[in-house]
Each structure stands twice: as C-alpha cells, then as structure tokens.
Amino acid sequence: MSVIYERVALIGLGLIAGSMSLAMRRAGVAGEITGYARSAETRTTAHEMGLVDRVCDTAIEAVKDADLVVLAVPVGAMGSVMAEIAPALKAGAVVTDVGSVKKDIFASVLPHLPENVEFIGTHPMAGTEHSGPKSGFAELFDKRWCLIVPTEDSAETEILRIEDFWRALGANTKRMDAEHHDLVCAVVSHTPHLIAYTMVGVADDLSRVTDQEVIEFSAAGFRDFTRIAASDPTMWRDVFLSNKDATLEILGRFTEELFALQRAIRMGDGDHLHEYFTRTRAIRRGIIDAGQDTDAPNFGRNSDAS
Numbered sequence: 001m002s003v004i005y006e007r008v009a010l011i012g013l014g015l016i017a018g019s020m021s022l023a024m025r026r027a028g029v030a031g032e033i034t035g036y037a038r039s040a041e042t043r044t045t046a047h048e049m050g051l052v053d054r055v056c057d058t059a060i061e062a063v064k065d066a067d068l069v070v071l072a073v074p075v076g077a078m079g080s081v082m083a084e085i086a087p088a089l090k091a092g093a094v095v096t097d098v099g100s101v102k103k104d105i106f107a108s109v110l111p112h113l114p115e116n117v118e119f120i121g122t123h124p125m126a127g128t129e130h131s132g133p134k135s136g137f138a139e140l141f142d143k144r145w146c147l148i149v150p151t152e153d154s155a156e157t158e159i160l161r162i163e164d165f166w167r168a169l170g171a172n173t174k175r176m177d178a179e180h181h182d183l184v185c186a187v188v189s190h191t192p193h194l195i196a197y198t199m200v201g202v203a204d205d206l207s208r209v210t211d212q213e214v215i216e217f218s219a220a221g222f223r224d225f226t227r228i229a230a231s232d233p234t235m236w237r238d239v240f241l242s243n244k245d246a247t248l249e250i251l252g253r254f255t256e257e258l259f260a261l262q263r264a265i266r267m268g269d270g271d272h273l274h275e276y277f278t279r280t281r282a283i284r285r286g287i288i289d290a291g292q293d294t295d296a297p298n299f300g301r302n303s304d305a306s
C-alpha cells in the first residue's frame with residue numbers, strides 16, 4: 001500500500017495510539033510516525049519498544065511538520081492538548097481525535113483550530129480493557145467499525161483521505177454527525193459499561209456472597225461484566241461526564257425496562273419474560289450475522305460453563 005500521510009503525530013501513546021502505530025506500519029501508510037505522551041515513563045517505554053519512529057519530549061515537537069495529528073488522549077484532555085499544539089501545526093495539516101464522544105470534544109477542540117488546519121473526528125469502535133503503551137496490537141481495528149465524524153467545515157477531499165487511512169488500518173468506516181454518534185455510542189457502548197460497573201459494584205457490596213464465590217463461579221455470566229468493569233477509570237469517567245445527555249436518556253429508558261422486567265418476575269408473568277428474551281436473542285443473532293462477534297459457545301473460550 002502507498003503512503004497516505006507522509007508524517008503522522010500521535011499525541012498520547014496508549015492502547016489506541018499504539019495500535020494505530022502498529023497498524024500503520026503493517027499497512028505502510030505513514031512515512032514517519034512521531035509520538036508524545038504526558039509522562040516520561042510512558043515516553044521511555046514507547047521509546048524502548050520502538051512503538052513509533054521518534055518519541056518526542058513535547059507535544060509541540062511531535063506535531064511539527066505533521067500532515068496528520070491524532071489526539072489519542074482521554075476525552076477530558078483533548079481541549080488543552082489542542083490549545084497547546086495549535087500554534088505549531090503546519091498549514092494544511094489534518095487533526096483528528098479518536099475519542100469515544102464527539103459533541104463535547106468538538107466544543108473543546110474547535111475553538112483552538114487554526115484557520116488553515118482541518119479537523120475531522122474519528123472513533124474506532126474497538127478496544128480492550130487494557131491501557132498504556134504495551135497494550136496495543138496491529139490487529140485491533142481489523143473488521144471493526146471506525147465512525148468518521150466530520151465538522152461542518154471539513155473538506156470532502158480530507159474526509160475521503162482519512163476514510164482511506166482507517167480502511168488501510170483494517171477498519172470499516174461509516175460517516176455520521178456528532179449528535180448521532182453520541183447517541184449511538186450511549187446505546188452500544190457507554191450505558192453497557194455503566195451497567196457492568198454497577199453489577200460488579202453490587203457483587204462487591206453483597207456480603208452474603210463471599211468474594212471467593214464471586215471469583216470461583218464468575219464464568220456463569222459475571223466474568224464478562226468484570227472484564228468490561230476493568231476498563232480504564234480515567235477514560236470512562238471522562239466519557240460519562242462528556243456524553244451526559246445521551247447517556248442519561250438511554251439510562252432512563254433502561255431503568256423503565258428494568259422495572260417492567262422486575263414486575264414481570266414479581267407477578268410471575270412468564271410470557272412477558274419469554275417474549276422479551278426472544279427479541280434480545282434475535283439482536284445477538286444480528287450481531288453475529290454482521291460479523292461483529294463469534295457464534296462459538298462461550299465467545300470461543302475453550303473451557304468453563306456459560
């Protein structure tokens with residue numbers, strides 16, 4: 001594959017940026033990749049691993065002469081990072097973020113955008129519960145969706161270019177506006193994470209079930225909640241603080257449905273439960289048919305009960 005951006009700067013060197021660097025190298029779409037992270041510890045680790053071509057001591061140094069700048073820091077840090085790098089961006093550069101929320105990021109980033117620089121939001125819908133420079137891998141984005149969220153001012157040629165870029169990294173791309181992005185993500189990602197956090201918190205509070213029992217028997221469904229609930233606390237704090245409206249809307253609906261199911265259990269209304277679970281089973285089928293998960297029992301794990 002040919003080079004799409006001659007110089008790419010990654011601000012933040014965690015799971016997403018690290019995976020992007022490895023996927024860029026695999027695809028051969030970047031000439032030089034520079035990187036910067038806040039702590040000296042992360043920068044040293046990234047340097048020792050050779051995660052990017054050049055680890056820089058400042059964000060300004062990393063973005064100098066970059067054609068594409070990727071903001072891969074927690075959502076709450078996007079605005080201040082953009083303010084810091086803005087004066088150093090080259091004319092004609094494209095800045096993108098990979099944050100899990102868009103409206104709030106646009107509000108914090110766009111006021112700092114220089115006239116001659118493009119901004120296009122992107123969100124790879126791929127991740128793990130791990131974070132930091134050692135957690136990245138080149139295949140993270142393969143066959144996963146990357147949502148492309150242009151601003152009203154984004155140039156079509158640059159939108160097409162960044163779509164090509166993400167497809168070269170293995171992802172499928174889909175365009176949507178910021179408001180819709182935030183609602184979709186509240187449904188498929190943010191609220192499920194909150195529910196997982198809650199369920200794990202409840203189990204932890206329940207003194208009649210011992211910690212040992214929770215751990216021993218966790219394969220019976222609970223384990224997948226614990227995996228999600230182990231996600232990075234900073235990242236997820238920022239997601240909920242910044243996607244407040246959409247998450248609260250979906251949580252309101254969730255609570256209503258939960259009460260309806262609670263009532264069905266109390267009243268012994270088996271028809272309601274059966275009908276509900278039949279509908280949800282069809283949704284799972286749709287996810288498998290769309291190639292977004294495996295049909296293998298127990299998510300393809302080779303042991304344990306489900």
Ligand code: NAP
Binds near residue numbers: 012014042126130
């Ligand atoms: P991560 O592994 O925790 O990495 C975050 C990186 O940002 C670290 O290198 C950190 O540096 C750096 N950083 C934090 N604050 C900074 C600042 N003020 N200036 C410069 N660097 C700073 O996080 P991640 O999972 O890659 O997430 C990055 C972004 O991708 C987030 O906005 C998240 O919403 C989004 N995202 C995440 C996932 C997922 O599942 N993880 C999926 C899609 C999108 P230090 O190590 O020095 O602190």
